[in-house]
Amino acid sequence: MEITKGPGKRYHIAMVRGDYESIGINLTGYTPADGDFVELTVRQTPLSDVLIYKKVTDFAEGRALIEFLPDDTEPLAFGRYVYDIQLTYSGGKPKTIVKLSDFVLEKESTYGSLGNHG
Helix, strand or coil: CEEEECCCCCEEEEEECCCCEEEEEECCCCCCCCCCEEEEEEECCCCCCEEEEEEECCCECCEEEEEECHHHHCCCCCEEEEEEEEEECCCCCEEEEEEEEEEEEECCCCCCCCCCCC
């Protein structure tokens, strides 16, 4: 997975479709409270249906780990999508911590058209 910083609070993600990946979100300067959670949402366009939704409620040392399983991306076409990440405080107030950014699913050639992994 490749994460590149864009302008402002934008971080572009590129990953291989069908791979397992994870992103650690460090909440620098803030200690998560009980009831806080982080959400990542991926869509084709900013207002289209949600394609991938991840919610993290456990924080290890102020860090949220967002995991992508192969089933999260396998049904999607290769190409460019958009995503953002939001922290919601236990009292219900939301804060966008990664503004709308690119989420790219790339091809891989390891398995090609053989249809097997051996």
